[in-house]
Each structure stands twice: as structure tokens, then as C-alpha cells.
Amino acid sequence: MRTPRVVFGDTVVPATPGHDLLALLLSAQADIQYLCMGGSCGTCRVQIRAGRAHLAPMGEAEQALLPDSDGGERLACQALVIGDGDVVVAQE
Numbered sequence: 001m002r003t004p005r006v007v008f009g010d011t012v013v014p015a016t017p018g019h020d021l022l023a024l025l026l027s028a029q030a031d032i033q034y035l036c037m038g039g040s041c042g043t044c045r046v047q048i049r050a051g052r053a054h055l056a057p058m059g060e061a062e063q064a065l066l067p068d069s070d071g072g073e074r075l076a077c078q079a080l081v082i083g084d085g086d087v088v089v090a091q092e
Contacts, residue, residue: 004054006081007088008032008046015054015081021046021089022076032091037077039065044076046089054083 004015011030022044025032034044039061048055052071062069062078074089081087 004081004084005086007086008090015083015085015087017081017083019081020077021055021074021079021081021087024081025076032076034077039075039078042066042075044091046074046076046079046091048072048074048079049088049090051083051085051087054081054085054087056080056082 006013006015006021006024008025008030011025011028013024013028016024022034022037032044035041042065048071059078062075065075066073
């Protein structure tokens with residue numbers, strides 16, 4: 001059985017449940033933009049290209065900064081991995 005992954009461009013890291021996307025990507029030295037790490041600035045906004053079902057629902061911080069998102073945009077510092085499948089993200 002293959003280990004689930006978080007994929008961000010050329011960076012691929014194991015998708016460890018209970019960890020947020022930003023922490024996982026930073027542990028792999030991904031070139032992701034971020035600032036506050038607390039869900040208040042929006043700098044770490046990413047687009048979820050695949051695997052939305054493997055992330056916890058949006059919390060209050062994300063809902064406040066991304067009120068029109070249907071889950072396609074998330075804050076990497078707030079999006080917790082909960083599932084056992086791949087999550088593919090991009091940052092523009």
C-alpha cells in the first residue's frame with residue numbers, strides 16, 4: 001500500500017494526518033509563501049487541485065479570510081490532513 005502524499009509542484013511529502021499543509025511542506029523545504037502561520041494574514045493561501053476530502057473542514061479563521069471558497073482555496077497553515085489519500089496543492 002502506497003503512503004498518501006502532499007504534492008506541491010516538485011515537492012512531495014508524506015501526508016501525515018493531524019498535521020497542517022504548511023508544516024508538512026516546510027518540513028520538506030518547499031518554496032511556499034507564508035507569513036503569520038496563524039491563519040490571520042492569508043499569505044499561505046493555496047488552491048486544492050485534488051484531495052479535498054482528505055482535509056478537515058474549514059475553521060473560523062479560514063472562513064473569515066476565504067468567505068467565498070467552496071474548499072478549493074485553503075490556508076495551508078490551517079488545512080489539516082485527516083484522510084489517507086493524496087492532496088495536490090498549488091500557490092499562485
